[in-house]
Amino acid sequence: MTPRRVRHERCRQARIRWVIVTAEYSAHHLQVLEGLEAVRKRPGMYIGSTDSRGLMHCLWEIIDNSVDEALGGFGQRIDVILHDDGSVEVRDRARGIPVDIEPRTGLSGVEVVFTKLHAGGKFGGGSYAASGGLHGVGASVVNALSERLDVDVDRGGKTWSMSFHRGEPGVFANGAPDSAFTPFEERSELRVTGKAARGVTGTRIRYWADRQIFTKDAAFNLEELEQRARQTAFLVPGLEIVIRDQRAAEPVETTYRFDGGISEFAEFLAPDAPVTDTWRLTGTGMFTETVPVLQPTGAMIPTELQRECHVDVAVRWGTGYETVQRSFVNIIATPKGGTHQAGFELGLMKVIRAQVEQNARRLKVGTDKLEKDDILAGMTAVLTVRLPEPQFEGQTKEILGTPAVRQIVANVVSRELAAKFASPKRDDKAQTAQVLDKVVAEMKARISARAHKETQRRKNALESSSLPVKLADCRTNDVEASELFIVEGDSALGTAKLARNSEYQALLPIRGKILNVQKASVSDMLSNAECAAIIQVIGAGSGRSFDLESARYGKVILMSDADVDGAHIRTLLLTLFFRYMRPLIEEGRVYAAVPPLHRVIVMNPGSKPNETIYTYSEQELHALLAKLTKSGKRWHEPVQRYKGLGEMDADQLATTTMDRAGRTLRRVRMQDAEGAASVFELLMGNEVAPRKEFIIESSDRLSRESIDA
Known part of the structure; x- marks a missing residue:
C-alpha cells in the first residue's frame, strides 16, 4: 500500500472511530445526583453564588426558620453568634425541631430536616399559617454546604444532638471541624446528650461553611447581618434579635427590638422631613388556590384551598424626591418586587389620579397626566403581605409570583387610601391636600424638565451670555478636561482669575453661606440665587431630572477658605450636591480644593x-x-x-491650589448613600436635639487651637 493510501486509510479509520464515540448516547451516560449531591454539584442554583453573598444567604436560611417560629408565636428571642473559628451559631427558644420518627423515611425529624431536600413543616400541614420557608431546602442546603454542622434540640425535658459532615450524619472525635469523623454505617442516631429544664424548648445550630464550596474571601458581613436583623425586628414587633461578634479582640454585641412595627420602620427609612404622618393601610382578602396536599397515606393529592392574604402597608410622603420602597412576604424581603408591589402601585395610582381629577381646578392641572414616578417621588413605603405557601420565583425568594395577591393588595390600598382622602378630620384634610400639591408639583417639574432637555444644548464660549454674569467660563469644549471652581467670595475671585488656566478652568463665585437645602423645600432652593446659579452653570438639571451626560464640566472643585467658616460653606455646598446633583458625587466628579494654612x-x-x-x-x-x-x-x-484665599497672591494660589502640577484635591466619595444621608440630616437637618447631642459628645475631640476665633 502506498504511503498516500496508508495516510488516507488511517484518516478514514480515525473519522469512523470519532463518529462511533460521539454517536453513542444511551441511558448509562446519564447521571442521577441523589440526596444532597445536587446541592454540592450546583450550589449556585440554591444560594445564588458561592461568595460572601451566598454565605450570608445560608445564614439567613437558618435564622428565618427561627423567625418563622416567632411569627407563629413561639419564642421571642434569637441569638446569632459569629465565633472566632469561622463558624456561626443560631439559637432560639421556640418549639424545637421534632425529634420523633418520621414514618415514611424511618428517620428522626432532625435528620429529615437536615438531609432531605423538600422536607419540612411548611407544605400546608398546618404547622405554619405563614412562613418565609417554602421549599423545604433551606436547612438541608446549609448542611450540604457545611464542612461540619452540629444541632442541639431541647424538647421533652431532654437535649437531643446530632452532627453532620458535608451533609452526612455521624460522630466527630472532638469539637473541631477538622477532627476525625465517623459516619453512621447501618442506622443513624439522634443522641440524648443532656437534660433540659421543664418547659424549656428550642434549637441551637452551629456550622462551619465548607471552604471547598465557598471562595477564599467569602466572609460573614457584620454590617449586612445587623441591617437584616434590624429589618426583621421591625417586621416582627416584640421579637428580640441579639447579634454577637466574637471574631475581634473585643467582642461586640447588638440587640434589636422594635414594638412599633412597620410604622416605625418607615420612619427609620425615610430620608427627608415629613409632609404627612405615616399612614397605615391594612386589610385582608381571600382567594382560591389548587395545591398538592400531603395526605396521611403519603400521597400528594391536588386540593382546592381557600387562602387568606393579610396586607399591611405603612406609607408617608416627605419633602424630598427620593422614593424608598421595601416589600416583604412573610417577613422575607422581595427586593425585586412581584405581584404584591404591582398591586400596591396599582391601588396608589388609581386613588391619587382620581383625587387629582376631582381637584383639577384648584391644582391647575389642565390636560397633563400623572405618571407613576410623580406619585412615588418623596414617598417612603413598607409593604408586607402574609399568606400560606406563597409562590416565589426561585429559592432566593426575590420576586413574589402568586397572581391573586396583586388584586387583593390593590383593593386594600385603594379602599384604605380613598377613606383617608375622604376623612373629615382636619389633619387628614391638610395632609391629603399637601400630597396632591406635591405630586402635581412633581408632574409639572417633570414636564418642564423634559421640555428644557429637548431644547438645551451645551453652551460654548460664544453662547455663554445666557449664563450668570459672574461666571468666568473656560474656553475648551472638552468636558472631561474642564474644571469648575466654586469660589468663596469676590475677593478670592480676583486672585483666582489671575491664577487659573483659562483654557480649561472656569470660576463661579458665591457670596458666603448658601441656603441650607436640607431644611428648605425644592421651590425655596430653586428661588435661591446662589443655588440656582450653580445648577444653571453645571447645566445638567437637578433632582430626578438630573442628566449626568449634560454636565458642562468634568470636575467641580469647591474652593473655600481653610477655616471654620470655609468648612461650613463647603458642607452647605456638599449638601446641595448630595440632595440635588448626587450622580456627580457618585461618579467621583466633585472635589474639595486643599489650600495651605501656612x-x-x-x-x-x-x-x-x-x-x-x-x-x-x-x-x-x-x-x-x-x-x-x-x-x-x-x-x-x-x-x-492664611486667613483666607484672598490673602494669597496669584502665583501662590496657582502653585498651591489651582495648578494641576502641584495642587492637592480631595475627591468627595459616597460609598454608602444611606449613611451619607444620615450624616447630612444630623448636621444640616431640622432636628436640633440630635445635633446638639452630637456637638456635646464630640466636643472633647476638638482642639481649642483649631478654632479660628
Missing part, C-alpha cells in the same frame, strides 16, 4: 535663594519647624498664617 520662608545662607514651604495643618507646621531647628536652619518670623 507659608514658611526658609532662609538659606549666602546667595542661595530662600525656600518657600507650605503646610496644611498645625501639626504639619510644628513638625516642619522642629525639623528645621534640628537642621540648624532659620526662617522668617512670624510665619504667615
